[in-house]
Amino acid sequence: MTQLALVIDLNVCVGCHACVTSCKEWNTSGTAGYMSDCNPYGKDPTGTFFNRVQTFEIGTFPNTETVHFPKSCLHCEDPPCVPVCPTGASYKRAEDGIVLVDYDKCIGCKYCSWACPYGAREIDEHLKVMKKCTLCVDRIYDQALPETERKPACVLACPTNARLFGDVHDPESQVSVNIRENGGYQLMPEWGTKPANHYLPRRKTRIKIHEDELERVDNPQKKERQQPKPGFDEPTLDDVTSW
Amino acid sequence: MHPAFSVIFLTTLIGVGQGLFLALFTGHLYSAVNVVPMQADPQTFYGLGSLLALLFLGGGLLASFFHLGHPERGWRAIARWRTSWLSREVIALPAFMGALAVYGLVQYLGWYPVLFNLGPILVTPGLVIGALATVLAFVLFICTGMIYACIKFLQEWATPLTVVNYTLLGSASGFTLTTAFAAVYAPELVRFYGAWSIIITVFALFTRAASLIRNARIKHKSTTQTAIGVRHTHVAQKAQGAMGGSFNTREFFHGKSAGFLKSIKWIFLTLVFPAPVLLLSLGLSSAAFAILALAFIVQYLGLLAERWFFFAQANHPQNLYYQTI
Numbered sequence: 001m002t003q004l005a006l007v008i009d010l011n012v013c014v015g016c017h018a019c020v021t022s023c024k025e026w027n028t029s030g031t032a033g034y035m036s037d038c039n040p041y042g043k044d045p046t047g048t049f050f051n052r053v054q055t056f057e058i059g060t061f062p063n064t065e066t067v068h069f070p071k072s073c074l075h076c077e078d079p080p081c082v083p084v085c086p087t088g089a090s091y092k093r094a095e096d097g098i099v100l101v102d103y104d105k106c107i108g109c110k111y112c113s114w115a116c117p118y119g120a121r122e123i124d125e126h127l128k129v130m131k132k133c134t135l136c137v138d139r140i141y142d143q144a145l146p147e148t149e150r151k152p153a154c155v156l157a158c159p160t161n162a163r164l165f166g167d168v169h170d171p172e173s174q175v176s177v178n179i180r181e182n183g184g185y186q187l188m189p190e191w192g193t194k195p196a197n198h199y200l201p202r203r204k205t206r207i208k209i210h211e212d213e214l215e216r217v218d219n220p221q222k223k224e225r226q227q228p229k230p231g232f233d234e235p236t237l238d239d240v241t242s243w
Numbered sequence: 244m245h246p247a248f249s250v251i252f253l254t255t256l257i258g259v260g261q262g263l264f265l266a267l268f269t270g271h272l273y274s275a276v277n278v279v280p281m282q283a284d285p286q287t288f289y290g291l292g293s294l295l296a297l298l299f300l301g302g303g304l305l306a307s308f309f310h311l312g313h314p315e316r317g318w319r320a321i322a323r324w325r326t327s328w329l330s331r332e333v334i335a336l337p338a339f340m341g342a343l344a345v346y347g348l349v350q351y352l353g354w355y356p357v358l359f360n361l362g363p364i365l366v367t368p369g370l371v372i373g374a375l376a377t378v379l380a381f382v383l384f385i386c387t388g389m390i391y392a393c394i395k396f397l398q399e400w401a402t403p404l405t406v407v408n409y410t411l412l413g414s415a416s417g418f419t420l421t422t423a424f425a426a427v428y429a430p431e432l433v434r435f436y437g438a439w440s441i442i443i444t445v446f447a448l449f450t451r452a453a454s455l456i457r458n459a460r461i462k463h464k465s466t467t468q469t470a471i472g473v474r475h476t477h478v479a480q481k482a483q484g485a486m487g488g489s490f491n492t493r494e495f496f497h498g499k500s501a502g503f504l505k506s507i508k509w510i511f512l513t514l515v516f517p518a519p520v521l522l523l524s525l526g527l528s529s530a531a532f533a534i535l536a537l538a539f540i541v542q543y544l545g546l547l548a549e550r551w552f553f554f555a556q557a558n559h560p561q562n563l564y565y566q567t568i
Contacts, residue, residue, distance in 0.1 A: 046489055058475045
């Protein structure tokens, strides 16, 4: 069985929001309808987004680290938002595991957004239906696009390659290898939702060097470097030259 | 959570409607086994009483449409009754209203043919339909409560106490209204209904207090650390991904101070429990409609506050991603 998902590498994400704007650009022009905004150029702009980048500061000054944290629908393998939908508008595709909303069936009751612990669903304030990341389902299967472009818009936009896309059920896929070898983890594992999207943690590369590797204990040059020192009772050069 | 007034009115109004019917049918059943005297004018009492209950249920149904983005597609909500408690509620509410309407009509028209004898009880169509409507009323209470209780990560709601409280608070307000209603149409039943109203209200106080105590001691499973997967005791959010707010900052926060929340708690604890009990005891001794009606109004206003608090108190785990509201 296929489960398409994103793997987000927090180690290389620089928080540039390119995935956010690229997602909005692609999906607002899509066949499923626009993603509406309120006051886009006004004082308090707000609108519908499938993907948002948040920033967290870890630790206390001066030992702090900034983590940029992109979050979209995690396409859970056991999605709590799907069974609660009264109309069946919210569903998980059997063939590739993408969780989608049928905008023609959604009654806008917001119950699915209550049932998502990640806050991944947002109601469109003008179209009055629930919206969420589609994993660019209208793009990844599009035969008209060259094969390298059959990926979600956010993945293509990422300048640091922090977003990987693939089948997490295929053990040899790029995403599975990354999860396995680089410590990929899921968000809020305590609720048993089994999110398909994984995150790769911040990783530090450290070289372990002992002091004697930097400075040889038996270095013969050390002997030659011994500087002549006057005895304690002998006058130093300073004593001689100061009047 | 952000308390939506559509849902507050829906749950409180249908609670009154269900409680009112349960009170009417309790009186009907008791008089069928001769525990309480038969009403002087059962046709008007049960017929008008059922109509009143239908008005409350209809009001609740109307309020629910204001919660929907697309009310014209509301009929689709019956589709997923196998998995969704909301879908089950959407089916249970009209089913109960239908049974209630038939019950009220049978009573109002005075259609009392004896279908069969159950010992000394003469079973009339009203009793059969009333029993069915009683089952549906409880099914509706369970559906309404489970909508909230089934979301396991909303830990303030995920307890059987949620269903118990919806049932008892709805019944209490319905019985109190019936007491006032009986003061006009069946004065001989005022003491009977008044006593039941006080008993149910006191029971509801125990279960609601139990849920308040439970929620005060609750330990949330999700933390900022599990939300973003970074193990450090000090994690501070610096940016939420949007400057002008988003659906996530509007839907999941009540936007009021802790002091406001606390005052609402004491307001509802006063208005729902001791105030109506006091007014009921006063009204029972004199069987005064005005005092009994005031008891219901006070309790209903208290229930609006109670429901507001119920929503505001629930802390959604998604709020961990929005800490700088």
